[in-house]
Amino acid sequence: xxxxxxxxxxxxxxxxxxxxxxxxxxxxxxxxxxxxxxxxxxxxxxxxxxxxxxxxxxxxxxxxxxxxxxxxxxxxxxxxxxxxxxxxxxxxxxxxxxxxxxxxxxxxxxxxxxxxxxxxxxxxxxxxxxxxxxxxxxxxxxxxxxxxxxxxxxxxxxxxxxxxxxxxxxxxxxxxxxxxxxxxxxxxxxxxxxxxxxxxxxxxxxxxxxxxxxxxxxxxxxxxxxxxxxxxxxxxxxxxxxxxxxxxxxxxxxxxxxxxxxxxxxxxxxxxxxxxxxxxxxxxxxxxxxxxxxxxxxxxxxxxxxxxxxxxxxxxxxxxxxxxxxxxxxxxxxxxxxxxxxxxxxxxxxxxxxxxxxxxxxxxxxxxxxxxxxxxxxxxxxxxxxxxxxxxxxxxxxxxxxxxxxxxxxxxxxxxxxxxxxxxxxxxxxxxxxxxx
Amino acid sequence: xxxxxxxxxxxxxxxxxxxxxxxxxxxxxxxxxxxxxxxxxxxxxxxxxxxxxxxxxxxxxxxxxxxxxxxxxxxxxxxxxxxxxxxxxxxxxxxxxxxxxxxxxxxxxxxxxxxxxxxxxxxxxxxxxxxxxxxxxxxxxxxxxxxxxxxxxxxxxxxxxxxxxxxxxxxxxxxxxxxxxxxxxxxxxxxxxxxxxxxxxxxxxxxxxxxxxxxxxxxxxxxxxxxxxxxxxxxxxxxxxxxxxxxxxxxxxxxxxxxxxxxxxxxxxxxxxxxxxxxxxxxxxxxxxxxxxxxxxxxxxxxxxxxxxxxxxxxxxxxxxxxxxxxxxxxxxxxxxxxxxxxxxxxxxxxxxxxxxxxxxxxxxxxxxxxxxxxxxxxxxxxxxxxxxxxxxxxxxxxxxxxxxxxxxxxxxxxxxxxxxxxxxxxxxxxxxxxxxxxxx
Numbered sequence: 001x002x003x004x005x006x007x008x009x010x011x012x013x014x015x016x017x018x019x020x021x022x023x024x025x026x027x028x029x030x031x032x033x034x035x036x037x038x039x040x041x042x043x044x045x046x047x048x049x050x051x052x053x054x055x056x057x058x059x060x061x062x063x064x065x066x067x068x069x070x071x072x073x074x075x076x077x078x079x080x081x082x083x084x085x086x087x088x089x090x091x092x093x094x095x096x097x098x099x100x101x102x103x104x105x106x107x108x109x110x111x112x113x114x115x116x117x118x119x120x121x122x123x124x125x126x127x128x129x130x131x132x133x134x135x136x137x138x139x140x141x142x143x144x145x146x147x148x149x150x151x152x153x154x155x156x157x158x159x160x161x162x163x164x165x166x167x168x169x170x171x172x173x174x175x176x177x178x179x180x181x182x183x184x185x186x187x188x189x190x191x192x193x194x195x196x197x198x199x200x201x202x203x204x205x206x207x208x209x210x211x212x213x214x215x216x217x218x219x220x221x222x223x224x225x226x227x228x229x230x231x232x233x234x235x236x237x238x239x240x241x242x243x244x245x246x247x248x249x250x251x252x253x254x255x256x257x258x259x260x261x262x263x264x265x266x267x268x269x270x271x272x273x274x275x276x277x278x279x280x281x282x283x284x285x286x287x288x289x290x291x292x293x294x295x296x297x298x299x300x301x302x303x304x305x306x307x308x309x310x311x312x313x314x315x316x317x318x319x320x321x322x323x324x325x326x327x328x329x330x331x332x333x334x335x336x337x338x339x340x341x342x343x344x345x346x347x348x349x350x351x352x353x354x355x356x357x358x359x360x361x362x363x364x365x366x367x368x369x370x371x372x373x374x375x376x377x378x379x380x381x382x383x384x385x386x387x388x389x390x391x392x393x394x395x396x397x398x399x400x401x402x403x404x405x406x407x408x409x410x411x412x413x414x415x416x417x418x419x420x421x422x423x424x425x426x427x428x429x430x431x432x433x434x435x436x437x
Numbered sequence: 438x439x440x441x442x443x444x445x446x447x448x449x450x451x452x453x454x455x456x457x458x459x460x461x462x463x464x465x466x467x468x469x470x471x472x473x474x475x476x477x478x479x480x481x482x483x484x485x486x487x488x489x490x491x492x493x494x495x496x497x498x499x500x501x502x503x504x505x506x507x508x509x510x511x512x513x514x515x516x517x518x519x520x521x522x523x524x525x526x527x528x529x530x531x532x533x534x535x536x537x538x539x540x541x542x543x544x545x546x547x548x549x550x551x552x553x554x555x556x557x558x559x560x561x562x563x564x565x566x567x568x569x570x571x572x573x574x575x576x577x578x579x580x581x582x583x584x585x586x587x588x589x590x591x592x593x594x595x596x597x598x599x600x601x602x603x604x605x606x607x608x609x610x611x612x613x614x615x616x617x618x619x620x621x622x623x624x625x626x627x628x629x630x631x632x633x634x635x636x637x638x639x640x641x642x643x644x645x646x647x648x649x650x651x652x653x654x655x656x657x658x659x660x661x662x663x664x665x666x667x668x669x670x671x672x673x674x675x676x677x678x679x680x681x682x683x684x685x686x687x688x689x690x691x692x693x694x695x696x697x698x699x700x701x702x703x704x705x706x707x708x709x710x711x712x713x714x715x716x717x718x719x720x721x722x723x724x725x726x727x728x729x730x731x732x733x734x735x736x737x738x739x740x741x742x743x744x745x746x747x748x749x750x751x752x753x754x755x756x757x758x759x760x761x762x763x764x765x766x767x768x769x770x771x772x773x774x775x776x777x778x779x780x781x782x783x784x785x786x787x788x789x790x791x792x793x794x795x796x797x798x799x800x801x802x803x804x805x806x807x808x809x810x811x812x813x814x815x816x817x818x819x820x821x822x823x824x825x826x827x828x829x830x831x832x833x834x835x836x837x838x839x840x841x842x843x844x845x846x847x848x849x850x851x852x853x854x855x856x857x858x859x860x861x862x863x864x865x866x867x868x869x870x871x872x873x874x875x876x877x878x
Contacts (some may be wrong), residue, residue, distance in 0.1 A: 041477060042815050083742065086732030090802040093809030112809055139741065139748075142771045146748040150698040155590055255695060257585035288531065289510065289522045299519065302578025305586050325586050357527050364529015364548060371478040371648075372816040 030223035034207035055177035064179020078125035198234030208380035247435035258427025266318035285309030331429035346416035349409030467640030489636035500616015540830035638669030647822035710756035718756030720856035
């Protein structure tokens with residue numbers, strides 16, 4: 001198909017180079033910093049808040065406190081009990097979401113312009129004046145315990161738990177953020193109050209807003225919303241030491257398909273090698289059907305439905321990790337292929353064509369991410385958490401394009417580490433032995 | 438809490454004003470085209486939907502619709518295997534596909550100026566697929582691993598599969614989309630090609646383009662790429678075996694050692710949305726919200742808040758289906774509450790609701806949220822694309838989709854009670870318990 005090929009060449013030269021998003025950095029009268037993208041096309045605002053620290057701030061002996069606390073923020077606040085709070089949110093058609101992960105407490109809010117003030121009042125109550133009523137604590141505790149019970153027999157959850165324990169040991173990353181059945185059962189209202197004081201503070205909040213709001217309106221909104229939070233919160237956790245001995249940690253579990261997580265040391269996004277490693281990972285196993293792992297494990301051999309890798313750049317540790325699932329009689333083959341690909345990439349590097357294809361994908365796909373108020377707000381707050389400036393959006397593709405073949409292949413040699421590459425396998429895989437105690 | 442916050446109530450503009458940016462036309466060969474404009478970012482979602490899903494398979498080859506979906510990423514007469522996705526990726530786009538009971542759909546998300554490219558490739562594989570035995574064998578292993586991942590490794594998924602089979606006495610909705618394992622293992626090249634030749638044609642397809650696209654430009658491109666493909670004159674009528682009257686309640690208990698959190702669910706056979714007649718489905722949509730949609734819903738309040746016999750409840754109904762669908766309830770009890778006790782409590786609440794009917798303020802809150810949804814969903818053109826594509830693949834029209842929000846607003850408490858009394862009939866239901874092997878409760 002000659003016509004098509006010619007078209008492709010022409011089009012590839014004209015890929016959009018930059019994302020067309022204008023981010024304003026504002027500081028409120030009350031001295032809160034925020035990023036704003038004004039867009040009045042749809043009468044609502046997407047507001048994203050991140051409080052750094054998240055579940056890793058749990059006090060010793062109170063594992064799960066931050067997670068339970070965050071789940072309770074919408075279960076009664078100010079003058080409203082849980083039912084009244086939900087009822088008001090429904091009347092306002094405000095969408096309030098609260099979540100906690102290892103590095104942050106996330107608050108995602110969507111408000112209609114027409115009742116923004118009342119919606120913000122409700123959100124403010126949940127952040128500043130949550131009630132933590134005893135009946136709500138017991139109800140939500142039961143839900144958390146049900147989730148933990150369910151996870152006990154889910155192979156993917158078991159693999160995550162065992163991999164975290166092996167890699168991070170006693171660091172908060174080494175245990176489930178929801179806690180254990182025992183630790184959650186033992187949490188008191190005082191633990192929850194302490195978690196609230198420690199996690200939601202002005203010294204660790206990152207803010208972005210996108211949609212139908214002006215800078216001045218946003219400034220007043222934020223000062224009202226967050227002005228009464230404590231200035232400082234709990235100290236952030238220390239760096240985590242990694243234990244990645246190589247080999248296989250086998251977890252026996254009777255299920256037809258084995259699930260494997262694998263990891264080796266990773267690198268921080270501010271490391272000079274990051275962009276090269278990021279592109280390298282894209283070629284190795286970063287999404288899409290074209291990665292080497294997908295090609296070798298799925299397309300050529302049919303050993304799995306999906307195999308992926310990514311660089312997990314977290315606040316206290318960085319790993320290069322991934323996952324695969326294969327029937328018990330095929331997992332050993334899948335792991336052998338992944339190991340071989342890891343070594344082949346380290347030793348022989350990528351081709352110029354692979355690098356070029358990865359760059360055109362990554363630079364072409366980047367501007368397409370900025371396609372809605374909600375997605376832009378989420379990207380903007382994530383960039384602040386990562387310590388990136390607003391002009392990163394305009395410069396990011398240049399940094400991808402600047403990576404040379406020599407550089408990416410040097411990074412492959414220096415970073416890909418088959419000795420450290422460790423597999424945690426849950427299932428009853430044939431022909432695999434446990435080599436990690 | 439009876440107090441209404443009058444000052445806070447949402448008073449939205451008429452819904453019709455929000456639905457303006459959708460254009461619909463039909464090519465001469467019968468292919469439907471829907472364009473949803475959103476010019477905020479230079480990106481488009483390009484989708485082709487076939488009015489053919491797993492429920493259109495012949496008996497004995499379950500999973501072939503989904504298998505073919507995978508095989509469409511192999512080569513055509515002019516494209517090498519894998520070249521489709523690789524080309525999309527080289528142009529900064531991403532692509533994928535999905536199969537359901539009533540449709541199979543392929544999509545790409547890509548820069549707006551690449552629409553011509555993806556349309557050309559999608560039109561190519563509508564009729565020029567080239568497969569060989571090697572493709573079949575490897576990809577069949579992939580779909581079996583997909584089944585392992587989605588179903589065999591998940592007791593709740595195995596449970597749902599068994600339960601659907603019990604729900605439908607005659608209709609192929611009782612057969613899983615991914616296929617029964619023994620039939621998947623025997624799928625061959627001939628099965629896939631037979632399905633392809635029968636159903637993949639422009640007069641059985643819907644094109645949806647959402648995002649930064651101009652309807653007239655889309656029309657020109659669509660005529661050039663899809664308009665030249667002849668219609669299939671032998672396209673079969675879409676008539677599946679229908680359900681006979683259900684005269685006996687069915688029950689099942691599924692036990693698996695991998696279950697650590699037991700629960701129960703019940704499904705009732707229920708009518709779907711039909712073109713020009715969506716009122717009953719609208720009433721059932723509101724009924725599901727009243728019973729299980731969020732913290733103030735009736736089942737949530739009674740079972741979770743008051744009686745504390747549940748840690749989680751859900752009520753679910755979607756009328757998006759070509760043929761009869763289901764109205765579903767789920768109750769997850771805490772330790773110390775048996776499934777029998779939780780089920781009795783659930784039935785208590787249903788009986789009470791059928792006597793008292795909905796609280797007027799509650800119904801008003803649900804309608805308020807449905808109105809607001811019309812604003813929030815404009816932020817996501819891809820999800821609007823999926824809505825229109827699914828609707829047109831399931832027997833609805835663009836007009837039906839656009840009328841739906843007002844039909845929901847017009848539902849009265851009486852309509853809901855009429856629909857509830859009709860649908861919540863145990864003779865048309867399946868009740869299932871998912872639990873561990875030892876009866877410990």
